Structures are given as structure tokens and as C-alpha cells.
Amino acid sequence: MVATYHYDDADRTLVRERVAQFRGQVDRRLSGALTEEEFRPLRLMNGLYLQLHAYMLRVAIPYGTLSADQMRALAAIGRRYDRDYGHFTTRQNIQFNWIKLEETPDLLHDLAQVDMHAIQTSGNVIRNVTADHYAGAAADELDDSRIYAEIIRQWSTLHPEFSFLPRKFKIAVTASATDRAALKVHDIGVRLHERDGARGFEVMVGGGQGRTPMIAKTIRDFLPEHDLLSYLEAILRVYNRQGRRDNKYKARIKILVHDLGAAAFAAKVDAEWAEIKDGPLGLPEAEVARIRHHFQPPAFRDLDAPNPLRVAKARTDPAFARWLRINTHAHKQPGYAIVDVSLKPVGGIPGDATADQMDALADIAAQYSFDEIRVTHTQNLVLPHVEEGALHAVWQALGSHGLATPNVGLASDIISCPGMDYCSLATARSIPIAQAISTRLADLDAQEDLGVLGIKISGCINACGHHHVGHIGILGLEKNGQEYYQLTLGGDPGADASLGEVLGKSFSADGIVDAVEKITVAYRALRTPGEAFIDAYRRLGPAPFKETLYAAA
Amino acid sequence: MTTQVVSANRLDNGRVVYLAPSGQWIGALSEAEVAHDASAAESLLNRAATAIIDRLIVGPYLISVTAATGRPQAERLREQIRATGPTVAPAHHDWAA
Amino acid sequence: MPLLKNGAVTADPWHDGTAGLIVTVDEWRAQRDTLLARNVPLGLRLAPSDDVETIGDDARRFALIAIDFPAFTDGRPYSGARVLRERYGYDGELRATGQVLRDQLSFMQRCGFDAFEIANPNAAQDFAAAVGEISVVYQPAGDRQRSSAASAHRVA
Numbered sequence: 051m052v053a054t055y056h057y058d059d060a061d062r063t064l065v066r067e068r069v070a071q072f073r074g075q076v077d078r079r080l081s082g083a084l085t086e087e088e089f090r091p092l093r094l095m096n097g098l099y100l101q102l103h104a105y106m107l108r109v110a111i112p113y114g115t116l117s118a119d120q121m122r123a124l125a126a127i128g129r130r131y132d133r134d135y136g137h138f139t140t141r142q143n144i145q146f147n148w149i150k151l152e153e154t155p156d157l158l159h160d161l162a163q164v165d166m167h168a169i170q171t172s173g174n175v176i177r178n179v180t181a182d183h184y185a186g187a188a189a190d191e192l193d194d195s196r197i198y199a200e201i202i203r204q205w206s207t208l209h210p211e212f213s214f215l216p217r218k219f220k221i222a223v224t225a226s227a228t229d230r231a232a233l234k235v236h237d238i239g240v241r242l243h244e245r246d247g248a249r250g251f252e253v254m255v256g257g258g259q260g261r262t263p264m265i266a267k268t269i270r271d272f273l274p275e276h277d278l279l280s281y282l283e284a285i286l287r288v289y290n291r292q293g294r295r296d297n298k299y300k301a302r303i304k305i306l307v308h309d310l311g312a313a314a315f316a317a318k319v320d321a322e323w324a325e326i327k328d329g330p331l332g333l334p335e336a337e338v339a340r341i342r343h344h345f346q347p348p349a350f351r352d353l354d355a356p357n358p359l360r361v362a363k364a365r366t367d368p369a370f371a372r373w374l375r376i377n378t379h380a381h382k383q384p385g386y387a388i389v390d391v392s393l394k395p396v397g398g399i400p401g402d403a404t405a406d407q408m409d410a411l412a413d414i415a416a417q418y419s420f421d422e423i424r425v426t427h428t429q430n431l432v433l434p435h436v437e438e439g440a441l442h443a444v445w446q447a448l449g450s451h452g453l454a455t456p457n458v459g460l461a462s463d464i465i466s467c468p469g470m471d472y473c474s475l476a477t478a479r480s481i482p483i484a485q486a487i488s489t490r491l492a493d494l495d496a497q498e499d500l501g502v503l504g505i506k507i508s509g510c511i512n513a514c515g516h517h518h519v520g521h522i523g524i525l526g527l528e529k530n531g532q533e534y535y536q537l538t539l540g541g542d543p544g545a546d547a548s549l550g551e552v553l554g555k556s557f558s559a560d561g562i563v564d565a566v567e568k569i570t571v572a573y574r575a576l577r578t579p580g581e582a583f584i585d586a587y588r589r590l591g592p593a594p595f596k597e598t599l600y601a602a603a
Numbered sequence: 604m605t606t607q608v609v610s611a612n613r614l615d616n617g618r619v620v621y622l623a624p625s626g627q628w629i630g631a632l633s634e635a636e637v638a639h640d641a642s643a644a645e646s647l648l649n650r651a652a653t654a655i656i657d658r659l660i661v662g663p664y665l666i667s668v669t670a671a672t673g674r675p676q677a678e679r680l681r682e683q684i685r686a687t688g689p690t691v692a693p694a695h696h697d698w699a700a
Numbered sequence: 701m702p703l704l705k706n707g708a709v710t711a712d713p714w715h716d717g718t719a720g721l722i723v724t725v726d727e728w729r730a731q732r733d734t735l736l737a738r739n740v741p742l743g744l745r746l747a748p749s750d751d752v753e754t755i756g757d758d759a760r761r762f763a764l765i766a767i768d769f770p771a772f773t774d775g776r777p778y779s780g781a782r783v784l785r786e787r788y789g790y791d792g793e794l795r796a797t798g799q800v801l802r803d804q805l806s807f808m809q810r811c812g813f814d815a816f817e818i819a820n821p822n823a824a825q826d827f828a829a830a831v832g833e834i835s836v837v838y839q840p841a842g843d844r845q846r847s848s849a850a851s852a853h854r855v856a
Contacts, residue, residue, distance in 0.1 A: 064836040071833040075803065080615065082658050084803075091773060092803055100661060102685050105617035135693050150616035174773070204838045210810035211782055211841060214775030290779050291751075325787055330840040404695045470681055471689035479684075481691045531679060 052117040052421045053186060055200045055344040057165040064208070065162045068169060072096050073155035080152065095175060095213070097168030098154055102474045105149040108171040109161060113181035113199040113223075114142030114425035118412040121423055123164040125408035131157045134405045138393060140465060140516055141220065142180045142425040143171055147472055169207060174215045176206035176286070180222045182230045183426040186345060187434040189382040192242055192249070194345045195225040198278065201333065201341055202240070205279050212286050216293035217301035219286070220258075227545065232427060234266045234547035235259055235519055237303045238285060240278070250274050255285060255315070256307030259513035263549045264304045269316035275338060277323075280331040284323035288315070348420035348435055353385025357438030369456075372494060373445050376456040378436075387438050389419070390458040391431035391448060396492040397485050398452075400466040401429030410451040418444050428465055428504075430458055460497040461505060461570065462488040465516055469509025469526060470533075478526025478533040479559075480509035486563045491570070500570055503583045506541075519543035521584050522566055523550040535562035539569070539595055540587045553592055554600045565599055572598040606668050608635035608675055609647040610685070611660035619685055620660060622647055628660060632686040633674040638665075704823045705793070705815040712817070714743055714764055722764070725750045736761065745797075748776035752783050759788040766817075769798035778811045782842040785812035802826040806833060812842030 057065075072092070079089040097108040109124065116124075124144060128136050131153055132146040139145055149157065161167055171178055181199040185191065202221060206212070212219075222231040225242035233239025239254040250272035257266030273281055289303045307315045364371040379388040391411065393401050403411075415423045415433055418440045424432035431453075436444055448454040457463045464487060467473065469480030484507055491497060506520030510527075517523035523538035535557050538550030557565050572595055577586045587595070609622045610632070620628035621635035629635070638644040644665055651663035666682045668675035677683045684690060703712040713719035720741030728735065728744060735742060743764035744755065752759070759765065765784060767777040777796065784790040795815040796808050805816065805827050820826060 060836045064834060064838075067834045067836070074833075080658060082656075086614075086655070086661050088772070088801060088803070100612055100617060102681075103617075103619055103688065104612070133693075134695060152615045174775070207838050208834060209839055209841075210807040210837075211778040212775070213807055214773050214778065214804075216775075287779050290775050295774060295776075329786075399691055399693060402693055404693070406695070470684060471691050476681075479690065481689075485691070528680075533680065 052115070053345055053348045054115045054117070054196065054422070055112070055341065062162075062165065065165065065167050065169075068096075068167065068208075069155060069158045069162050072158060076151060076155055091173055091214070093151075094173035095170055096154075096158070097171035098149070098151070099172060100474075101147065102470075102472055102476075104147065105151055105154070106472075107146045107149045107154065107157065107168055108139070109144045109146070109166060109168050110171050110178050111143050111166075111425050112203050113179060113185070113196040114183050114427075115196060116423045116425065117164075118416040118421045118423065120164045120166055121408050121412040121415065123160065123166065125405040125412070127157060127160060128405040128408065130160070135402055136405075136408070137399075137468065138401045138403065138425050138429050138431065140427050140429060140467075140514065141178050142183070142427055143178055144425070145468075147468075172218075173213075174217050174219075175213050176209065176215075176219045176221060178220075179203045179206065180220075180231050180236075180427060182224045182226065183424045183432050184230060184379070184388055184434065185225070185424075186347060187381050187383075187386075187388045188226060188230075189380050190228055191226040191382075192244055193225045194342075195223045195231075195242065197338065197342050197345050198225075198240065198242065198251075199223045200344070201278065201338070202282065205282070205331075212290060215286075215290055216295045217298070217303075219289070219303070221282075229543070229545040229547075230426075232516070232519065232543035232547075233257070234545075235263070235516070235543060236266060238282065239266050243272075245272055248274075251278060253281065253285075256304040256312070257547075258302050258304040259516060259518045260302070261299055261511050261513075262305065262308075263513065263518040264308060265547050265549065266304075267307060267312035269312060269319065276333050276335075277327055278333055280327045280329065281319070281323055283331055284319045284326060287322055288318045292318070347383070348422070350383045350386065350435070351437070353383075353437065353439075355384040355438065357385060357441075360438040360441050363442045367442075370442060370445055372498070373454055373456040374441065376460065376498065377454070377458050378441065381435065383435070385438055387436050387441060389433040389436045389441070389444060389448075390426075391423075391433060391453050392455040392458050392463065393430050393453070394457055394463050394488065395452050395455050396457075396462060397489045399481050400464050400484050403431075407451050407453060410447070411453065414444060414447050418447075428458075428463065430463070456494060457497060459502050459504075461491045461500050461503040462497060463504075464488055465504070465506040465520070467508050467510075467515035469507075469515075473509060473514075475512055476509035476526070477511070477528040478509050478535065480507040480515060480524075480526050483507055483524060483526070483535065483559060483562060486559070487566050490563050490567055500573070501582055503570070504542075505566065516543065517541070518549045519547065520550060521587070522569060524562060524566075527556060529556070533559055535559065537562065537565055537569075537599070539592060540584065542584050548588075551592055553596050568598050569595055605644075606670060606675065607638045607644045607647070607665045608632065608668055609638075609644075609651050609663050610635075610666050610682070611651060611654070611663035614658055614661050622650060622654075622663075626650070628654065632666075632668070632677060632682075635668075635675055637668065637670065637675050701797075701817045701819065702823065703795075703815055704818050704827055707824060707828060709824050719743075720763055722766070725754065728755070728758075732758075746777075746780060748774050748780070750780070752780045752788070755784075755788070757788055759784050759790040760792075762790070762792055764793045764795060765790060766795040766797050767813075769796060769800060769804075772799040772801050772804055778807065781808070781811040781813055785842040802830050805830040810837065810841045810843045 541550030
């Protein structure tokens with residue numbers, strides 16, 4: 051059994067009832083008993099958008115964790131209801147782009163058979179709670195952040211008070227100093243940490259991207275575990291009552307926090323919290339233990355590390371050695387490794403996987419990773435628990451399905467929203483730019499030499515490609531019927547988060563690819579030995595990069 | 604002179620459709636009924652409003668077209684993409700054809 | 701406007717003033733003592749922007765509190781309802797007015813609403829169907845449902 055939360059009868063009943071409820075709502079929409087205006091929030095609360103070409107369904111993958119069977123079910127859904135592929139998103143979910151409304155209840159029924167759903171993946175509700183995609187495997191974590199993500203997920207599911215918020219609401223959870231879930235650009239970020247031997251949560255609010263990007267502010271340093279849900283409820287209630295509802299572009303909690311100031315906002319939360327903290331939302335240790343039990347580690351073998359087979363193969367096979375260097379990470383359990391699965395083949399569509407690839411990955415996970423797969427917020431996947439001795443076999447298996455490009459974290463590991471090829475909100479295409487940059491920077495030696503470089507592309511100001519926190523960010527705009535691309539530098543999504551700065555005039559589609567390449571050349575010329583791109587930018591500032599892009603020839 | 608057609612998505616399956624002279628909602632923009640002035644454009648929208656009530660379509664709106672080759676073509680890239688499909692069709696099989 | 705209460709559509713006894721006197725928050729603030737001295741049942745009409753805290757414990761002096769949904773997408777009344785029920789112990793009729801649609805009835809009831817001004821002629825059947833659609837809930841709310849044994853947080 052996968053080391054994650056397993057549904058019991060009550061969970062299954064809820065999902066089954068939800069499918070029946072939505073089926074009834076779809077019937078009433080098709081019969082005209084519901085207008086589009088009345089139906090739209092209901093279908094959004096079941097993850098169904100009307101997009102540029104068709105309906106798009108966003109399936110929930112709670113904290114990015116999937117079993118092999120669930121991945122196979124997604125592949126089957128891709129074949130049966132869509133066009134044999136899906137897209138993994140920056141919130142650890144999956145999207146299908148060619149869905150029919152009239153088939154959606156059947157699709158949701160199929161998902162329910164594997165304990166999956168599309169509940170609250172859209173709409174003005176609390177969305178998928180994301181977490182560290184290395185949870186349960188990372189050596190640096192204090193605890194498995196998914197335990198708390200699951201607790202928050204349950205509390206937020208079909209919450210009757212918070213189903214018509216001023217706007218969408220995104221919560222992320224980590225339990226290590228390294229932030230692998232981009233907490234600082236979430237509406238609420240929750241970080242488990244330790245102080246004087248006790249555990250508590252740092253709670254941050256008001257981060258976000260979009261039109262007005264903001265870094266979240268910490269409003270509580272050390273919240274005891276018992277108070278987690280009551281405190282979150284207090285935040286949501288303040289937001290629900292005081293968030294703006296007059297202007298869709300000023301309706302996120304970040305605007306409220308910014309307008310009030312973090313201290314005043316925190317005071318309002320505390321006042322509300324004082325009234326409810328001793329109520330039924332107190333989190334008993336027994337309840338945490340009940341959830342924790344689902345996440346206990348898989349039956350790891352007692353293995354020696356390093357594994358001699360892995361070491362020997364790496365010596366004789368440089369391609370394998372490169373993949374090991376770039377796409378694998380140390381695991382907390384000796385003799386195991388975390389494997390990154392790249393969905394960024396050179397010139398490919400970032401984050402897309404075919405149904406065949408999904409099935410192949412399910413088989414690999416079943417054989418080599420205790421049945422478990424993770425989805426990252428960078429549009430890649432993870433096999434969290436692989437024996438070092440199996441790494442060569444896993445590499446070959448992934449490679450045979452185009453899933454072993456050794457580029458995770460490097461320049462061609464580009465995050466790109468679907469852009470104007472798919473999205474009705476977009477002002478420019480993003481995928482072709484990602485493909486062109488990926489092809490231009492394809493050389494593996496050069497990429498490794500460049501090191502960690504996060505390039506992120508959004509096809510409109512809504513920033514679903516997270517360009518504000520890209521080391522190199524690209525925003526696609528429209529000017530006089532032409533697509534133009536604005537470049538930002540110096541964003542970062544981690545614990546030391548920053549928002550990128552615009553350097554100057556925007557570029558054409560060809561120009562932006564040249565511009566990105568020039569940036570990498572300038573960086574190479576100016577860096578100190580071993581200095582990462584983001585560190586070099588913070589040291590140098592924008593001036594030398596501006597000059598390389600805009601100085602008269 | 605602004606020439607326009609009206610486009611929408613089908614309610615049941617979400618597919619992109621355009622209003623044809625026959626009154627049908629069809630998939631090819633090149634066969635759409637073209638409005639050559641404001642009042643004709645308004646008439647297109649009125650017929651679309653009826654199609655909403657008939658539960659055929661959702662979200663109708665007007666698109667500017669050129670008729671350089673005789674058949675209407677979308678002016679904006681967005682509408683071209685909407686008419687012909689993503690410019691980045693996945694390679695795994697040629698479903699965009 | 702027909703009133704849906706206790707699973708059935710009835711006439712609204714407050715409609716013609718026979719059940720008592722309905723006031724707004726401003727009227728209450730301006731005339732509180734006078735109104736109380738009149739010794740008639742009182743009703744309060746709230747807009748979603750009204751802070752129920754300004755009524756506070758006085759909530760229990762009302763036999764009816766009605767909160768308006770100017771649009772069904774305005775989620776503020778859900779919070780107002782819960783605070784009235786859970787913080788101030790309001791035990792009278794808590795009525796939803798405005799754009800009250802079938803698909804929000806179950807959320808409204810969970811937050812403590814027990815009466816609904818609803819234009820729909822099939823309101824009673826729709827209500828029964830709507831509140832029965834999801835039998836499992838994951839969080840405590842204003843309807844004071846009791847937790848199941850499996851979890852302090854889940855209600856089934």
C-alpha cells in the first residue's frame with residue numbers, strides 16, 4: 051500500500067455523493083433548469099473550466115501524491131475522455147484539455163473508483179493543499195508535511211462557510227528549512243519547525259503572483275499543532291468577511307493584508323481566533339496520530355550505502371552518471387534515492403505526459419518505488435523511494451519513455467503555463483517560447499555548467515507560469531496584435547523569496563530567445579567560481595544584464 | 604469596415620462553433636455568417652442569445668474577421684488559434700489534423 | 701415571498717407584521733431601548749456587510765434574524781450566520797433572503813440558517829433533496845451536528 055492517506059468508507063461516500071450531486075447539476079444545466087450564471091460556480095467547484103477550445107478538467111492530486119493505480123486511472127481517463135495526454139500543473143494537479151461537459155459525471159465516477167476527484171480545484175474556495183514533493187523522503191525534513199496537508203485538506207473540503215470566498219485560496223505546507231513548495235507566494239504558507247524541543251508552525255499570509263505579486267508575511271512564528279485548524283479558520287473568516295468583493299483583481303487575501311498592514315491583519319485574526327481557539331477545531335494528538343499513521347514510511351530494506359552497483363555503473367556510463375548528478379537526490383533512508391522524472395524533454399511541452407508515459411511510469415513506480423509517484427509544482431514528477439541498486443534500471447526504463455532528460459533544476463527545466471494555445475485568459479503563447487529556449491539551451495554540458503537556473507513563462511498577467519519567481523521570468527503580452535515578451539530577472543520561490551524585476555522593453559518571440567541566451571552568457575562572464583545565477587544577480591544587480599540586452603550595438 | 608462573425612462554445616461538449624447563415628452552429632470559421640455592419644452584428648448576437656436559451660451554446664461573442672480570400676479569417680491570433688487548434692499539438696499522434 | 705421552513709413551504713408570518721416588528725441594524729442602534737420597551741417580538745434584517753458583532757449578545761432578543769444574499773456568490777452571510785449561532789447563542793429563526801438557490805441550501809443550513817425565502821415553487825422537494833445529497837461532512841459548523849466516533853473532526 052502506498053504510504054499516503056487511504057480513504058475510509060466516509061471518504062468514499064463523500065466522493066461518491068459528490069459525483070451524484072454534480073451529475074444532477076449537469077442534468078439541470080443541460081435541461082435549462084440552471085442558467086450558466088448559476089451553474090458556473092458549481093462546475094468550477096468540480097474543477098471544470100470552459101477554455102479556449104473545450105472544457106478543461108483539473109483533477110485534484112492532494113499534496114501531489116499518487117499511487118501507481120491512480121496514475122493508471124489518469125492514463126485511462128486521458129484515453130477515454132480526452133486526447134491521450136494530460137498536463138501536470140504548478141499546483142501538483144493534472145489537467146485534461148478536451149473534456150465534454152456531458153461526459154464529466156462519468157469521468158468523475160471513474161476517478162471515484164480510485165479515490166480521486168476534482169473537488170475544489172477551481173472556484174472561490176480553498177484549493178488543492180500542496181506540500182513538499184519530497185515529503186517522507188527528504189533528509190532535511192522535520193516531519194512529513196503531507197500529514198498536515200491532509201488535515202487541512204479534510205477541514206477545507208466542502209467547508210460550508212468558505213465555499214463563496216471573495217476569490218480562490220491556496221495553501222501550501224512544508225516541514226523543512228528548504229522551501230520546496232513556494233510558501234511565500236501562497237495565500238497561506240504553513241511551515242512546521244522546531245523551537246526549544248517543541249514543534250510549531252510558522253504561518254505566513256498574503257503571498258501571491260498575478261497582477262500584484264507579493265511575498266507572504268509571517269503573522270505567527272510558532273503556532274502549536276493543537277491550534278492549526280482553529281487559527282486557519284480565523285484567517286479564512288476574516289478574509290471571507292473583509293476581503294474585497296467589488297473588484298475581481300483586488301479580491302485576494304494579499305490585497306487585504308497589504309491594505310491593512312500585516313500587524314493589523316494579524317490583530318484581526320487574533321481577535322477572531324480568541325473566540326474560537328477553545329472550540330471543536332482543536333486538533334487532538336490522537337487525530338494527528340490517526341492521520342500520521344497513514345503516512346508511515348514504506349517497508350524500507352536495510353541497505354548499505356553507497357550502493358556498489360550504482361557506483362560502478364556511474365563510473366562506466368557517463369550518461370547515467372549525469373542523470374544521477376542532476377535528477378537524483380539523497381534520501382533519508384540509507385541505500386535509497388529520490389528520483390526526479392523530467393517532463394521537460396528538449397523542445398517538448400513542459401509538464402505534458404502521454405497516457406502511455408503515465409502507464410509506463412505507473413509500472414516503474416510499482417516495481418521500484420513502493421507504488422508511489424509525486425507531482426511537483428515545477429511540472430515534473432518524482433519517484434520518491436528508489437533503491438540505489440535499482441537506479442540504473444530505473445534510468446533505462448524512464449529513458450525508454452522519454453522521461454529521463456537530465457535537466458531537473460537546470461535551464462531547460464522550464465515552467466510554462468499552457469498560454470494562448472489553450473487558455474482563454476492568455477494574451478500570448480508560452481509553450482512555443484519554452485520549446486525554443488529549451489532547444490537553444492539544450493546542450494547538456496552547457497546546462498550543467500550554468501547550474502540551477504529557473505526559467506518560468508506566463509502567457510498572461512495572471513502568472514500561472516510563476517514568472518514572478520523565475521530566476522529568469524518571461525511574461526507574454528499582446529501589443530498591436532503581436533505577441534511580445536517581457537523579461538524579468540531575480541525572482542526566486544524559496545525561503546529567501548524574491549520577485550523578479552523588469553529589465554526594459556519587451557522582445558519579440560525570436561528576440562526573447564536571444565535575450566535569454568545573452569543573459570546566460572553574461573552570467574558566465576561575471577560569476578565568481580561556483581556562484582549560482584540567482585546569487586550572481588543579487589550581487590550584481592540588473593545593470594550588467596540590462597547593458598548586455600539593451601546597450602546600443 | 605469591421606466585418607464580424609459570432610463564436611461560442613457548445614454547451615454539451617465545449618467545442619468551438621460559429622453561427623452559419625443556415626442558423627446552424629458549425630465548427631469552421633470559414634463558413635460563418637459575416638456581419639458587415641453594426642446592426643448585422645447585433646442580429647448575430649440576438650440569434651446567439653436564442654441559442655443560449657435553447658441550451659445549445661454558451662459565451663457567444665463577436666470576432667473581427669478579414670475576407671481577403673473570400674472566406675472569413677480571424678484577425679487576432681487568439682481567434683486563429685481558437686479556430687484551428689493549438690499551434691503546439693503534442694507529437695504522440697496527429698489528432699490536430 | 702414563500703418561506704421554506706422545517707422542510708415545508710409556509711406563509712411568512714412576518715410578512716404582514718403580525719408576527720412582530722422587523723428593523724434594520726441602524727434602526728436597532730438608534731432606537732434600541734424604545735423597541736425593547738414595546739415588548740413585541742423583534743426581527744432584524746442584516747446586509748452581508750453588517751458586522752454581527754455590533755448586535756452581539758442582543759442577538760438573543762430577536763425572534764427572527766434575516767441575512768440577505770444580494771448575489772448567491774456573496775459568501776459573507778455564511779460567516780455571519782455561524783457567528784450568530786455559535787458565538788452569541790442565537791436560537792431564533794435564522795433566515796436567508798435574496799438570491800437563495802437550491803445548490804447553496806445545504807451550505808446555508810450547515811451554517812445555521814433554518815428558514816429560506818425562496819421563489820422556487822418546488823422549494824420543499826428541492827430542499828429535501830439538496831440537504832440530503834452529501835451525508836458526510838468534514839468540519840464542525842453552525843448546525844451543531846455531532847462528530848462521528850472516527851474523528852473529532854468528521855461528521856457523518
